[in-house]
Amino acid sequence: MKLLLKADRLIDGTGAPPIHNGAVLVEDGRIAQVGACEEIRLEEGEPIDEIEIAGGSILPGFVEAHTHIHCSAEADAYRHVTTESDATLIMRGVQAVRSALTSGVTTMRDLGSKNQVIFPIREAIESGVIPGPRLLAAGTPITTTAGHCNMFGTEADTADEVVKAIRQQFKLGADCIKIMSTGGGFTPGTNTRAPQYPADTLRAAVEDAERLGLRVAAHCHAAAGVRNCVEAGIHNLIHCTWLAEDPDDIYDYDPDVVEVMVEKGIYVDPTLALGRLNQMRGRERPAGRAFGDPERRFEILRDMWDRGVKFVTGMDAGMTNARFDDFAYIPEVMVDNMGISSMEAIVCSTQTSADCLGILDETGTLEPGKAADVVAVAGDPLADVRALHDVNTIISRGRVVKRAGELLI
Numbered sequence: 001m002k003l004l005l006k007a008d009r010l011i012d013g014t015g016a017p018p019i020h021n022g023a024v025l026v027e028d029g030r031i032a033q034v035g036a037c038e039e040i041r042l043e044e045g046e047p048i049d050e051i052e053i054a055g056g057s058i059l060p061g062f063v064e065a066h067t068h069i070h071c072s073a074e075a076d077a078y079r080h081v082t083t084e085s086d087a088t089l090i091m092r093g094v095q096a097v098r099s100a101l102t103s104g105v106t107t108m109r110d111l112g113s114k115n116q117v118i119f120p121i122r123e124a125i126e127s128g129v130i131p132g133p134r135l136l137a138a139g140t141p142i143t144t145t146a147g148h149c150n151m152f153g154t155e156a157d158t159a160d161e162v163v164k165a166i167r168q169q170f171k172l173g174a175d176c177i178k179i180m181s182t183g184g185g186f187t188p189g190t191n192t193r194a195p196q197y198p199a200d201t202l203r204a205a206v207e208d209a210e211r212l213g214l215r216v217a218a219h220c221h222a223a224a225g226v227r228n229c230v231e232a233g234i235h236n237l238i239h240c241t242w243l244a245e246d247p248d249d250i251y252d253y254d255p256d257v258v259e260v261m262v263e264k265g266i267y268v269d270p271t272l273a274l275g276r277l278n279q280m281r282g283r284e285r286p287a288g289r290a291f292g293d294p295e296r297r298f299e300i301l302r303d304m305w306d307r308g309v310k311f312v313t314g315m316d317a318g319m320t321n322a323r324f325d326d327f328a329y330i331p332e333v334m335v336d337n338m339g340i341s342s343m344e345a346i347v348c349s350t351q352t353s354a355d356c357l358g359i360l361d362e363t364g365t366l367e368p369g370k371a372a373d374v375v376a377v378a379g380d381p382l383a384d385v386r387a388l389h390d391v392n393t394i395i396s397r398g399r400v401v402k403r404a405g406e407l408l409i
C-alpha cells in the first residue's frame with residue numbers, strides 16, 4: 001500500500017524554502033511524489049496508509065558520515081576495543097546501527113572498525129536480519145606501524161604498502177577508504193601535531209582508490225597533515241584541526257590552503273560536537289593546551305565555511321561520550337557555535353553529506369525517484385534546531401521504523 005506522510009512543513013534538504021502543509025508519497029520503497037498536500041495526486045478510491053504529524057516537519061533522513069560501530073562510546077572505549085573479541089564487537093555494532101536508526105539516521109558511514117566486523121553487519125542489514133541504516137563501510141582504517149588506531153587498523157608505511165592495504169579492503173568489500181594522516185588523541189604515543197604520511201604517499205592512495213571507484217577520507221589533526229591531504233586531493237578531511245607543530249601556538253590555520261580545498265571540492269567533517277558531548281557528560285578536559293582553544297577553533301571553522309568549504313555531519317560516534325543516537329547534536333553545535341542557520345545545518349546533515357558519500361542520486365534530499373529515507377520531527381527545526389532531537393516518525397528505504405512516536409523495531 002502507498003504511504004502518505006503529512007506535516008505542517010516539509011524541508012526537502014536542498015535548502016529551498018519549506019513547503020507549508022507538505023507531504024511525501026511513498027511507493028515500493030521509493031519517493032513517488034513530494035509537495036504541498038493539495039498537490040499530491042492519488043488515484044480515486046485507492047487505499048492509502050496515512051500518517052499526519054500535526055505541528056511537525058518532514059525532512060530527509062539524516063546522514064551520519066563518521067562512526068566506528070564496534071567502539072563502545074563509554075569512558076573505557078579504548079580498553080574495550082583493545083581487549084574484546086570480534087564476536088563482542090559485532091554485538092556492539094548491531095546495537096549501534098539500531099540506535100542510530102532510531103534517532104533518524106537512515107545512512108551511516110563507518111570510518112574504521114576492527115578486523116572484518118563491519119561486513120557481516122552491513123550484510124545483515126541488507127538482508128533484513130537486523131534493523132539499521134544504509135551502511136557504507138571503510139573496513140579497517142589504514143595507518144602507519146604503531147600509528148593512530150593501529151589497534152584496529154591495517155598498518156602500512158610506504159606508498160606500496162598503503163596501495164596494497166587499499167586493495168585488501170576493496171577485496172573484502174569496502175565502500176570507501178579511511179587513512180590516518182596524523183596521530184590522534186585516542187591512540188597513546190601518537191603525535192597529533194605531526195603527519196604520519198608525506199603527500200606523495202597520500203596521492204598514491206587517492207589514485208589507487210579512485211581507480212577502484214572508492215573515495216578516501218583522511219583523519220588529520222596537524223596543520224602539516226591537512227596540507228598534505230589537500231595537496232594529495234583527499235576527498236574528505238576528518239577533524240581538520242589545524243594543530244600547530246609547536247603546542248604553544250595551538251593552531252596553524254592557513255586560509256590559502258582552504259582556498260585550494262574549495263577549488264578541489266574537498267569535504268570537511270570537523271567532528272565538532274565532541275566537545276559539547278564531553279562537557280555535557282562530565283568528562284574532564286585534559287590539562288594543558290593539547291586539546292586547543294574551542295573558541296578559536298569555531299572561529300576557524302566559521303572562516304572555512306565563509307570561504308565555501310562543504311561541511312558534512314560526522315560525530316565520530318563510538319569514541320568516549322559520542323553515542324550512536326546523538327546525531328542531532330551535530331547540527332545543534334553548528335548553529336550554536338559556528339553561527340550558521342538551521343536551514344544550512346540541515347542541508348549539511350542531508351544533501352551535502354550524501355553528496356560527500358557519492359550517493360546523492362539515491363538519498364539525501366526529498367525528490368521523486370529517490371529511496372524513501374524520510375523523517376518527521378515534532379515542532380519546527382527552522383525556528384529551533386533542537387527540534388531535530390524529537391524524531392517522531394522514521395521511514396528507512398520505505399520501511400516504517402517509527403510511526404507517530406511509536407517505535408516499530
Ligand SMILES: [Zn+2]
Binds near residue numbers: 066067068111316
Ligand atoms: Zn573517527
